[in-house]
Amino acid sequence: MxxxxxxxxxxxxxxxxxxxxxxxxxxxxxxxxxxxxxxxxxxxxxxxxxxxxxxxxxxxxxxxxxxxxxxxxxxxxxxxxxxxxxxxxxxxxxxxxxxxxxxxxxxxxxxxxxxxxxxxxxxxxxxxxxxxxxxxxxLDRERMTEQIRSRDLGFIRGDENAGYLARAEAAMLSEHGRSDELDRLLETVATEPQRENAMEFVRWARERAGTRR
Incomplete structure (x- = not known):
């Protein structure tokens, strides 16, 4: 065998x-x-x-x-x-x-x-x-959002990954429409080194939020 x-x-x-x-x-x-x-x-x-x-x-x-x-x-x-x-x-x-x-x-x-x-x-x-x-x-959305805010996504964690963690939380918040908190997170995303991809994400998140009222 x-x-x-x-x-x-x-x-x-x-x-x-x-x-x-x-x-x-x-x-x-x-x-x-x-x-x-x-x-x-x-x-x-x-x-x-x-x-x-x-x-x-x-x-x-x-x-x-x-x-x-x-x-x-x-x-x-x-x-x-x-x-x-x-x-x-x-x-x-x-x-x-x-x-x-x-x-x-x-x-x-x-x-x-x-x-x-x-x-x-x-x-x-x-x-x-x-x-x-x-x-x-x-699988509970609130628990998942808490996990993101704890700055721990397993392999990716800590302040050195602030842009990625902001992106993660912004994706979750985009489900609930536009908000000041979403704008704050997207400002952080926009500072990521891979600027083209970061700005594409910002556009996507804002479009997504705009369709959810």
């Missing part, structure tokens, strides 16, 4: 049922859940490109893609892929094996059926503790 097959079967038997309990659907290492507003929570088990039949390394990606952010992505991409990939999320981070040093990019390693079962049990525990419930909470 290859490492890939061992992982796939263990995910099917252990993580798949847990995903369904939490309202997520999918298979093969990808599970998704949406809300009535069109926001998507995504869990993805990513295998390293350096894996082979005998040894496989993998990590869990968590992603939350609010519909306003996806609408901006559609503006830039022309068309959104189906299904929505975790890479298009506004909030993105990884879950690592239990015991991985803080700040390290630890991955699970699988060589066959026995260690795949142990690895996937640990994945299931990490998801139960800090995966399914966290993403489910972010």
């Amino acid at each position: 290859t490492a890939q097959i061992a992982l796939r079967e263990a995910l099917r038997d252990v993580v798949g049922p847990a995903a369904r309990v939490h309202g997520f659907s999918g298979s093969g290492g990808n599970w998704r859940r949406s809300n009535a507003l069109g926001d998507w929570a995504i869990v993805n088990v990513q295998s390293s490109s350096f894996s082979n039949r005998e040894r496989l390394r993998c990590v869990i990606n968590l992603s939350l893609a609010p519909r306003p952010w996806l609408d901006w992505q559609e503006r830039t991409l022309g068309r959104l892929p189906k299904p929505i990939p975790e890479s298009l999320g506004l909030y993105r981070r990884r879950l690592h094996p239990t015991g991985a040093p803080p700040g390290s990019d630890g991955w699970w390693e699988i060589t066959g059926r026995r260690d795949s079962a142990a690895a996937v049990r640990d994945m299931a525990a990490r998801l139960a503790d800090d995966g399914w419930p966290f993403l489910t909470a972010l």
Whole structure:
């Protein structure tokens, strides 16, 4: 049995049922859940490109893609892929094996059926503790906006990313029409180094807000 097959079967038997309990659907290492507003929570088990039949390394990606952010992505991409990939999320981070040093990019390693079962049990525990419930909470728009205002979008956080965080919050606020707060955020966006893209976003957000009264 290859490492890939061992992982796939263990995910099917252990993580798949847990995903369904939490309202997520999918298979093969990808599970998704949406809300009535069109926001998507995504869990993805990513295998390293350096894996082979005998040894496989993998990590869990968590992603939350609010519909306003996806609408901006559609503006830039022309068309959104189906299904929505975790890479298009506004909030993105990884879950690592239990015991991985803080700040390290630890991955699970699988060589066959026995260690795949142990690895996937640990994945299931990490998801139960800090995966399914966290993403489910972010499917609430108020909670997602609070997350943005906490200056923490997983991989992107802190004052050094002020322009990106302002863009994220502006996308969410554009749903509610024009406001002084939206204008303030867009002024910050306009100072981003990639000025052409920044000004395109400003135009998009103002157009979007203008159609929502």
